Amino acid sequence: MTNQQMGKSRKPFVVGASAPFSALKRILRTSVNLRGGWALIRGTWASWLQYRSFFFILAFGWMIPPLIYLLVWATAAGGRAIGGMTRGEFVAYYLALILVNQITYSQTNWTVGDLIRYGQMNRLLMRPLHPLFDALSSELAGKVVYLAFDLPVVIVLALILRPEMHLTPGNVLAFLPALLLAWALRFFWGYWLALLAFWATRADALLAVQDSLVFLLAGQVAPVALLPGLLHSAAVALPFRYMVGFPVEILTGQVDPVGLALGFAVQLGWLALALGLSALMWRQGVRRYSAVGG
Amino acid sequence: MTEAQISVQSLSKTYRVPVRAGGLKAALKSLARRTYNDVHAVQEINFTIQQGEMVGLIGPNGAGKTTTLKMLCGLLHPSAGQAHVAGFVPWERRPAYLRQISMVLGNKSQMLWDIPPLDSFRVIGEIYSVPPARLRQTLDELFDLLEMAELLTKPVRDLSLGERMKCELVAGLLHQPAIMFLDEPTLGLDVSMQLRLRRFLAEYNRRSGVTVLLTSHYMADVLALCPRVILIHHGKLLYDGELGSLAQKMAPFKLVRVTLEDGRPLTEDRGGIPAGAEVIEANGNHLTLRVARTAAPEITAKLLQSLPVVDLTVEDPPIEAVIDQVYQEGVQG
Numbered sequence A: 001m002t003n004q005q006m007g008k009s010r011k012p013f014v015v016g017a018s019a020p021f022s023a024l025k026r027i028l029r030t031s032v033n034l035r036g037g038w039a040l041i042r043g044t045w046a047s048w049l050q051y052r053s054f055f056f057i058l059a060f061g062w063m064i065p066p067l068i069y070l071l072v073w074a075t076a077a078g079g080r081a082i083g084g085m086t087r088g089e090f091v092a093y094y095l096a097l098i099l100v101n102q103i104t105y106s107q108t109n110w111t112v113g114d115l116i117r118y119g120q121m122n123r124l125l126m127r128p129l130h131p132l133f134d135a136l137s138s139e140l141a142g143k144v145v146y147l148a149f150d151l152p153v154v155i156v157l158a159l160i161l162r163p164e165m166h167l168t169p170g171n172v173l174a175f176l177p178a179l180l181l182a183w184a185l186r187f188f189w190g191y192w193l194a195l196l197a198f199w200a201t202r203a204d205a206l207l208a209v210q211d212s213l214v215f216l217l218a219g220q221v222a223p224v225a226l227l228p229g230l231l232h233s234a235a236v237a238l239p240f241r242y243m244v245g246f247p248v249e250i251l252t253g254q255v256d257p258v259g260l261a262l263g264f265a266v267q268l269g270w271l272a273l274a275l276g277l278s279a280l281m282w283r284q285g286v287r288r289y290s291a292v293g294g
Numbered sequence B: 001m002t003e004a005q006i007s008v009q010s011l012s013k014t015y016r017v018p019v020r021a022g023g024l025k026a027a028l029k030s031l032a033r034r035t036y037n038d039v040h041a042v043q044e045i046n047f048t049i050q051q052g053e054m055v056g057l058i059g060p061n062g063a064g065k066t067t068t069l070k071m072l073c074g075l076l077h078p079s080a081g082q083a084h085v086a087g088f089v090p091w092e093r094r095p096a097y098l099r100q101i102s103m104v105l106g107n108k109s110q111m112l113w114d115i116p117p118l119d120s121f122r123v124i125g126e127i128y129s130v131p132p133a134r135l136r137q138t139l140d141e142l143f144d145l146l147e148m149a150e151l152l153t154k155p156v157r158d159l160s161l162g163e164r165m166k167c168e169l170v171a172g173l174l175h176q177p178a179i180m181f182l183d184e185p186t187l188g189l190d191v192s193m194q195l196r197l198r199r200f201l202a203e204y205n206r207r208s209g210v211t212v213l214l215t216s217h218y219m220a221d222v223l224a225l226c227p228r229v230i231l232i233h234h235g236k237l238l239y240d241g242e243l244g245s246l247a248q249k250m251a252p253f254k255l256v257r258v259t260l261e262d263g264r265p266l267t268e269d270r271g272g273i274p275a276g277a278e279v280i281e282a283n284g285n286h287l288t289l290r291v292a293r294t295a296a297p298e299i300t301a302k303l304l305q306s307l308p309v310v311d312l313t314v315e316d317p318p319i320e321a322v323i324d325q326v327y328q329e330g331v332q333g
Helices: A004-010 A018-030 A034-049 A053-078 A087-104 A107-116 A123-124 A131-159 A169-198 A204-217 A229-237 A245-251 A255-293 B024-032 B065-072 B117-129 B132-147 B161-173 B190-209 B219-225 B243-251 B268-270 B291-304 B319-329
Strands: B006-019 B037-051 B055-056 B082-084 B101-105 B179-183 B211-217 B228-231 B236-242 B252-261 B276-284 B286-292 B311-317
Touching: A034 A053, A034 A131, A034 B117, A053 A087, A053 A229, A053 B211, A087 A131, A087 A169, A087 A245, A107 A123, A107 A131, A107 A169, A107 A204, A131 A169, A169 A204, A169 A245, A169 A255, A204 A229, A245 A255, B006 B065, B024 B236, B037 B065, B037 B082, B037 B228, B055 B190, B055 B219, B065 B082, B065 B179, B065 B211, B101 B161, B117 B132, B117 B161, B132 B161, B132 B190, B161 B190, B190 B211, B190 B219, B211 B219, B219 B319, B228 B243, B236 B243, B243 B319, B252 B291, B286 B291, B291 B311
Parallel strands: B037 B236, B055 B211, B055 B228, B101 B179, B179 B211
Antiparallel strands: B006 B037, B006 B082, B228 B236, B252 B286, B252 B311, B276 B286
């Protein structure tokens, strides 16, 4: 059989609005095996607990950059305010950011490419459970292990550095969905990038780019409100702020009602795109994978 | 005859592989424009397998065995042709299909590495939605058959290769699949572990009626387990039938073993060996000759006349030799 014939015998790929959504429906259909998914999470968690110290060290590493910027801004602010934020408010902002950054960081996506490269995807594809569950399970298992390290550290830092935060029930109520959406956005944005490993061998370079952009534009180097002109506009429009900074800003009371509504709209928009791209990459990727062999 | 559980029609798989010569220049050139070769891994193979059969899929490295298995378990789309397994098209990979099959690979693991096997089995049981009571019962039976009670509490990474293989089999069987694909299940195992696994597979097949399609490079696996073999080579099906008849069909020769009178130096008798008989082994006064199957009666008669023979047997060549010949030379005649 020639290549041309091969091409013909495969279903043509139709680009259309319905393609990602039907793929998404398919994922949902094969993953309504919630018991299986939950068991996988518990299993992964149990294996990860074997390596507590390793993950604690990773968590410590991730905590360092925000901690440095906490100290930089808190020192710079001293007794006065910068961009309307006092020393204590910077401390509160960065302590919240350490936790939010940890909760939304998707370390799992780094391993998705490896699974594809080393042919371990075969094992996952043969289970009557969507492989996305494998990623979600280590994702959830990871959160528990990392937070077991981060929470006590942040509490101790809070006792030492005296943050200034005016929590209102409204802020907390808006913070929770924003946090959940931030995690979903960061996870699925990384997931579709990771799935490029179906085509390119070292797609994880793109994950490193994402990490850099998050560092710059998501409120880590500085709160987004303090970013200068063009950078500020970019941060507000691009998805990265909505992966980390947005929920932190809500919690620390920096977002007004209009900004809140707008922020949620942009966050949801990017999330929809990330979900669509993930489903599309998955469908096309598996098709390619099963055409060329894992 | 009932409907076949596995049926394969004109199944083909062609890989498109980028090619380039070695060296920097070629590497740069391939960045701009790639050239591809078509590799015909599997070409128009046909076979059917009934429920409960144990079939050996044999062939040299690169013959297309694993490609065939991967298509049947749904990991690969074929380039052409059809396959139906348990009423499903494998590569649609429907959950209902995946629950009916199991693929056990000698070199890949589905155990969670850092926790005891029992925990992995529970997770896998949940993934396959096995009710807890049935899971316990199935596990007890498997542990018993495989004699592995003592392994259950050690983390998988502390287990030996053979112990791990036992775990892989349990992991592959705890959802009670109707069909099992086994790819090199005894790879790297010591002789006694191989024997125990073979005994287990035979017994399990007898008890559960599971259909088994097995690839192995150890002919002993195939001899012990598979009354029927499918031989593929260069992606083509060369033989499908009883293992016992393979020699007849594939090796159109017989081995004649001759013992001569004591003390007769063999060199003196070389002249007495009839034309058409090829000496493949000479050891003291024992000779092994290879003769064409059809010429065997005539040549043995001549041998008895011309040499001081005290013992003579005519036999089919050992299966390994036949397979080796097929692998080396392709089919004869």
